[in-house]
Amino acid sequence: MPNSNTPLTAEKREKSMTPLNGKNTLTITDNRTGKQYEIPIEHDTIRAMDLRQIKVKDDDFGMMTYDPAFMNTAACKSKITFIDGDKGILRYRGYPIEQLAEKSNFLETAYLIIYGDLPARVQYEEWVNNVMMHTLIHENVKKFVDGFHYDAHPMGMLISSVAALSTFYTDAKNILDRDSRRLQIFRIVGKMPTLAAFAYRHSVGRPYVYPDNELSYAGNFLSMLFKMTELKYKVHPVLEHALDVLFILHADHEQNCSTSAMRNVGSSHVDPFAATAAAASALYGPLHGGANEAVLMMLDEIGTKNNVTAFIKLVKEGKERLMGFGHRVYKNYDPRAKVIKRLADEVFEVTGRNPKVDIALELERIALEDEYFIKRKLYPNVDFYSGLIYQAMGFPVEMFPVLFAIGRTPGWVAQWDEMLLDPEQKIARPRQLYLGHDIREYVMMGKREEPKKVKPEA
Numbered sequence: 001m002p003n004s005n006t007p008l009t010a011e012k013r014e015k016s017m018t019p020l021n022g023k024n025t026l027t028i029t030d031n032r033t034g035k036q037y038e039i040p041i042e043h044d045t046i047r048a049m050d051l052r053q054i055k056v057k058d059d060d061f062g063m064m065t066y067d068p069a070f071m072n073t074a075a076c077k078s079k080i081t082f083i084d085g086d087k088g089i090l091r092y093r094g095y096p097i098e099q100l101a102e103k104s105n106f107l108e109t110a111y112l113i114i115y116g117d118l119p120a121r122v123q124y125e126e127w128v129n130n131v132m133m134h135t136l137i138h139e140n141v142k143k144f145v146d147g148f149h150y151d152a153h154p155m156g157m158l159i160s161s162v163a164a165l166s167t168f169y170t171d172a173k174n175i176l177d178r179d180s181r182r183l184q185i186f187r188i189v190g191k192m193p194t195l196a197a198f199a200y201r202h203s204v205g206r207p208y209v210y211p212d213n214e215l216s217y218a219g220n221f222l223s224m225l226f227k228m229t230e231l232k233y234k235v236h237p238v239l240e241h242a243l244d245v246l247f248i249l250h251a252d253h254e255q256n257c258s259t260s261a262m263r264n265v266g267s268s269h270v271d272p273f274a275a276t277a278a279a280a281s282a283l284y285g286p287l288h289g290g291a292n293e294a295v296l297m298m299l300d301e302i303g304t305k306n307n308v309t310a311f312i313k314l315v316k317e318g319k320e321r322l323m324g325f326g327h328r329v330y331k332n333y334d335p336r337a338k339v340i341k342r343l344a345d346e347v348f349e350v351t352g353r354n355p356k357v358d359i360a361l362e363l364e365r366i367a368l369e370d371e372y373f374i375k376r377k378l379y380p381n382v383d384f385y386s387g388l389i390y391q392a393m394g395f396p397v398e399m400f401p402v403l404f405a406i407g408r409t410p411g412w413v414a415q416w417d418e419m420l421l422d423p424e425q426k427i428a429r430p431r432q433l434y435l436g437h438d439i440r441e442y443v444m445m446g447k448r449e450e451p452k453k454v455k456p457e458a
């Protein structure tokens, strides 16, 4: 029996919960009818469809669960990422995020997430070659990016250009063909940094920089972003390593909003470029991947350490939200935030300390002692410190969700692949609880009641 501080994966939980009376079922009594139902329990869950037999009248639709925002609903089975929110644990394919951040690199971690195991050397070299051979984008994409307004948000440009790739790679529609899926995955993982860099270069009015495949994945991205007139961009190893680790930390996170979008949209059997654009759109929101941008704007609004107490008061009054804090799953410190906090010191050694980090540290110090946050189990999440590093590295805040998207791409495509291979999955189509009007007869225009004129308030 695992000791109490060992988080239980579904399999372990199953084994550890040997039924007391030998019955792995839920007995439900419908007090409206007095009927009893035995519902099988598997992995400590019940199948929602097993509730449909619970009816009052035979011609009833049958019982459903109601779970807005899917707070307590497993939409799929997955073997990719395990999170224990109470213990602040995150593992990709069983490997703790802390070990991968310390010992792996982003493309190796991407391989692990997509293929399920750490690659042997030959597999790794072949994978890196396949990805780096797909960093170029069709020349026509430049015309597409050129068409954006000068101040277009890079995330809006990335979403649009990822979707546009589906018009260049029509073979991507062969989503049931394994080899085609593999090829699209090379393309998507390979091209995201190029699209991101092109969006950035457009937003600063500089010429596009083509991929340099002699560089690492993170190094090539930095080159496409920041190369000026020099013949070859000189990658700073500390910044290259920091970006690579940040990509690792963002690579997957089980069924978060954007990954759920990837799975839902992908379940219609659309091509993976369109599905990835949908996932990136979900990530763009300030409650999700847009939070790191919102954190920096919040720190700018606070201005100095002395204003932190007043800001925390506004948060507790519900007038402000402490961006970068809180999480649907983590009710403990986000393990990624711990790694990022350590990484910040490495980067600041090179770039100089981001003065905003003092405001962030004071926010964290006060929040972690305050009952409002303790009661709600609100801790720093992955977005709280990442923006400080990005800003110190020279990224404008608008690029922060774009960086998140590059890191999350292996997770999106891995979850998409897993969804397509899952025999239980079909097109996602949730039900609803209809509380609207009962049937009504159509009323001709002339016979409709005119709205009562509301006197404007004095």
Ligand code: SDX
Binding pocket: 252, 253, 255, 256, 257, 286, 287, 288, 289, 291, 315, 320, 321, 322, 323, 324, 325, 326, 327, 328, 329, 376, 378, 381, 382, 383
């Ligand atoms: C990411 O899902 C993932 O895995 C996401 C992610 C990933 O890797 O994909 O980890 C990446 O999206 C991280 C989260 C980034 N977002 C932010 O930092 C935005 C700020 N955080 C929140 O908006 C919020 O915490 C969420 C959206 C992250 C989680 O929201 P929930 O689970 O729906 O929680 P909730 O809104 O129901 O909050 C519970 C309570 C509420 O108070 P009461 O109504 O009970 O009084 O906590 C409060 C909330 O008002 N609360 C906050 C807060 N977060 C929650 N109060 C102040 N500041 C906050 N940040």
